Structures are given as structure tokens and as C-alpha cells.
Amino acid sequence: GDIEAGKAKSMLCAACHGADGISLAPIYPNLKGQKAQYIEKQLKAFKEGTRQDPVMAPMAMPLTDEDIANLAAYFESLK
């Protein structure tokens, strides 16, 4: 994944998960430093509906596999 491309795509994510990857409400997970492979798996699961969430489903729907890999690399890179 391309960290800079992921950062450029991450503005919608930041509304809940925080610009620094520390989420803004306790019901949302922190993503700072999270494993990229795990993030990729979850974004694909939200997109495919195998993990159901009314907020994340429409967020994941328009993402390509490349977008997902880039976003995952970006959040993993946050220290």
C-alpha cells in the first residue's frame, strides 16, 4: 500500500477515527498503528457484507482494492 495515497483518501475516516488515528468517540476503534493486513481484511468484509455495520458499509462500498491497501498502509504507519 502507498502511505501518501492512503493519507489523501483518509479524510472521511478521520471524522470518526481521528486525524491521528485516535478515535473521537469510545464506540469507534483507534486505527493508529493497527496492522495493515487486519485493516484490509475488515474493509473488505464491510464492503462484501460479511462484517455488518451500518456506518462502515457505505464507507467501504466505493473503495477499490488499491484504495483499501493504501488506507491500511497509512493507518499502520501512524505512530
Add this chain to the structure above:
Amino acid sequence: GDIEAGKAKSMLCAACHGADGISLAPIYPNLKGQKAQYIEKQLKAFKEGTRQDPVMAPMAMPLTDEDIANLAAYFESLK
């Protein structure tokens, strides 16, 4: 949640998520410092089957609501 009680219950978790909350394989999420409310929601979802995962379902099944609150408090407390 009771952090010490959560720590005492966390040995099985540590096998995949790490004794320090940093997971041992990239497919597993880090739990270090994760939001307790999010962890609680996910453990209950695994237990109830609304989030499906073949590894986590049997892990969550025997946990009481108190166990879940304690584990969530413990992982949130890790710095």
C-alpha cells in the same frame, strides 16, 4: 471494568493479540490502548454471532458481561 481482573483473564487473548497488546501476526489486530467500549461491543458481537469469526466465536462464548468489561478495561489500559 476491573483492569486487574481483566489481566487475569487475558492469557488466552495474549496467544494471538500479544502479552503487550501488540498482535503476533499481521492478520490479528493490536488491542493495546484500544477503546474499551469498542472492545466490549466486538466481544458481545462475536458471542452473539452478529460479528462472525471462527477464531473469536469460541473465545467469546464463555465470557460473562463482567469478564468482557474487565478484558476491555485491561486492554484499554495498556500503554
